[in-house]
Amino acid sequence: MNGGLRLLILAIETSNVYLSIAVEKDGEVLLDYSEKVPMRHSEIILPIITELFTHLKIQVPDLDRIGVSIGPGMFTALRIGLALTKGLAFPYKIPVVPVNTLDGLALPYLGLADYVMPITDARRGLLYTAQYSNDGIQTEYLLIKPEDFHTLIKGPTIIIGDGVNRYQKIIESLKPEAIIPEPNPSFPDARIIAQLARRGEPVPIDRLEPFYLKKSDAEIDNPEKDAH
Structure with a gap:
């Protein structure tokens, strides 16, 4: 079934305005794609995956697992990635x-400072974040006000994510303990999602859901929707 390829992984990242896709075999990235595609995830995600597979001469049944970013992030974009993942995985019983x-953002920076804190814009004046060290995640996944972020800084901390630009003045005020790398990634790279998928544990398809720390804007604007 795998054509001699061991642990062939498709990684999908759709948590924000970027689309990132990678195909990895035994820790080596074979091909990847990352581009800003605001509001176009649903249009191009399948054609991009098809193009990568055609170039690599592989098919969906060849996959040993699929890694997919589950959030927190943009609600609609996340659901597009998860729906496609389920559609690819279910017919062939591919582990997901x-x-x-936040784990995907933090991983490349672990060990470069005492702590790493990805911060992503949750809209409505809020941030998603968590604190990491070499020993792994040190807090729960958090939804906080930007003005409260300073309370989480416990030592030299690399800060990454699209929240850095959005709340630049607040982050800059935390220097020198706040370390802002250049370039500063605003989204998790699918190549990193593939690494984490290789180490992680698959879940049943019926338990694959977006990771939300707050209601969507649509649900907030239409609270009666939750009653249905």
Whole structure:
């Protein structure tokens, strides 16, 4: 079934305005794609995956697992990635590993400072964040006000994510303990999602859901919707 390829992984990242896709075999990235595609995830995600597979001469049944970013992030974009993942995985019983968006942002920076804190814009004046060290995640996944972020800084901390630009003045005020790398990634790379998927545990398809820390804007604007 795998054509001699061991642990062939498709990684999908759709938590924000970027689309990131990677195909990895045994820790080596074979091909990847990352581009800003605001509001166009549903149009191009399948054609991009088809193009990558055609170039690599592989098919969906060849996959050993799929890693997919589950959030927190943009509600509609996340659901597009998860729906496609389920559609690809279910017919062939391909194991699926969910990956938290914040974990994907933090991984490349672990060990470069005492702490790493990804911050992503949750809209409505809020941030998603968590604190990481070499020993792994040190807090729960958090939804906080930007003005409260300073209370989480416990030492030299690399801060990454699209929240850095959005709340630049607040982050800059935390220097020198706040370390802002250049370039500063605003989204998790699918190549990192593939790494985490390789290490992670698959979940049953019926338990694959977006990771939400707040209601969607639509649900907030229409609270009666939750009653249905």
